[in-house]
Amino acid sequence: MFRSLFRSTALLPVLMLQACSLTPGMEMETNSPLSHIEVPTMKDGKLVKEKAPIIPITADLIIEKENLKQQASMNSLPTDSTPVTPYKIGPHDRLQITVWDHPELNDPGSEKIDPTLAGKTVQDDGTLYYPYVGNIPVAGKTVDEVRESLTQGLSRYFKKVKLDVRVLSFQSHRAAVVGQVKTPGVQSMNETPMTIAEAISRAGGVTEEADTANVTLARDGKLYKIDVMKLYEKGGMDQNLMLKDGDVLNIPDLRDNKVFIMGEVGRQQALQIGSGQRMTLAQAIAEAYGVDFNSSRPEEIYVIRTSEMKPEIFQLNGESPDSMILADQFTLQPHDTVFVGTAGVTQWSRVLNQILPSSFTSVMSRAAFMGM
Known part of the structure; x- marks a missing residue:
């Protein structure tokens, strides 16, 4: 009996070594x-x-990381700053053209037009059709430039042409605000340049889960980090960039x-x-x-x-x-x-804890059963 118990107990180190070699x-x-x-x-x-x-992790590594961080913060904003210029008309914008003393041009056929459908829409190719003048290119032009083009065209048929042009619906230049804002979506730009702060305000402001210190701006295939918290709390106007057509502003989730x-x-x-x-x-x-x-x-x-x-x-x-x-x-x-x-x-x-219940405990139970 003791000899059998001794043989069983002597096998434990072997079992343990095998388990240790197999346990990752x-x-x-x-x-x-x-x-x-x-x-x-x-x-x-x-x-x-x-x-x-x-x-x-050494002192040299920490110094190197901090220097790179400071350099990145200096170069993290886009260098192609958008100058303040008059609004450039583009495809899908709707223009209201009013010619004085010529109601037949303003309201052809004396039809009452739904205000939401009023005006003339710039086509995909950037042209606009107007009676007598035909198709004229307007994309990339300001309101004043379109007014001048129409005046020259109508002057061939009418004397002392006076007209006014204004944009009814801004659809050609848009930026998206996504992420942790209350009303994410696409926002149209108008005559007033839209800044990052204004875009977030239009989107209803940030939510409680917003990480305003790590906002990103996607522009022309590149990603820039914007510290909106610095803008809000410290008046860092260098972060309040003017948005361009096609920009995507993403306010990330703090929980990530x-x-x-x-x-x-x-x-x-x-x-x-x-x-x-x-x-x-x-x-x-x-x-x-x-x-x-x-x-x-x-x-x-x-x-x-x-x-x-x-x-x-x-x-x-x-x-x-x-x-x-x-x-x-x-x-x-x-x-x-x-x-x-x-x-x-x-x-x-931990290996012992894994194998003891299956080996040592069974041996001791057998010994107890035999009256040891």
Whole structure:
């Protein structure tokens, strides 16, 4: 009986070693400049598979990141600023043309026209048809220029022509305001240049979930970051750009700005970054109730960043308490994942917990049954 029990007990280390070799641990490959697996990466405009670089968090790295951030903020706004010019007529605009002393031109056939249908619409090719004058190009011209063209055309048939031109409906120049505003949609531009602040106001203002510090402006195939919070709270008029035809202003959702804390921390969770606020690696670790030094590898604190399909992995060696100075100066970005590595003894303990119920417990139950 004892011999059988001894043989069963002696098999435990073998079973444990087998289980340990088969049980994957949540750890990254140490002493390597690259990630263990290949990940999708954007390179030269194409999506390829590469191993992500593992970059040590040092003072030099933090200085480099801050310098790049300041340079990006200086060059983040479009350089092609829109000058204040008179409104340029375009396709689908509706014009009201009034010729004095010639009611037959203003109301042909004495028909009463619905005000919503009044006026003449500029065609897709940018031309406008008018009696006696025919088709004339008006796209890209101001109201004054169209008035001059019509006056010259009608003067061949009438004496002392006096007429007036005004835009009834502005349809050719439009910008879209989407995201966290109360009434998102497309907005038409008129004689008054429309700024970012005016566009948001027309859209009913931002919602409570709006991240006004990270608004984006899509223009001519490029994306620009606009800090509307700076405009609202600090009067940063450099952010209040005039919109152009085809612009798309997107106010993002604040709830998407989260940092994920995983691994050997007091509490694994997702942390919300407030609008316009800054979260450092040290703050994130503190919010997660700190690093569990009994079960972790403090030298393996990772920040995994996958923004814009250019994944990077940053590593902080947290064995020394003064490394928290670097952690407090390393700024996290939305969607970053902070991972604290697991110590080898902790992985071994977890393997034991997996196999003990099935092996050791059954042996002890058998021994108890036999009267040990």
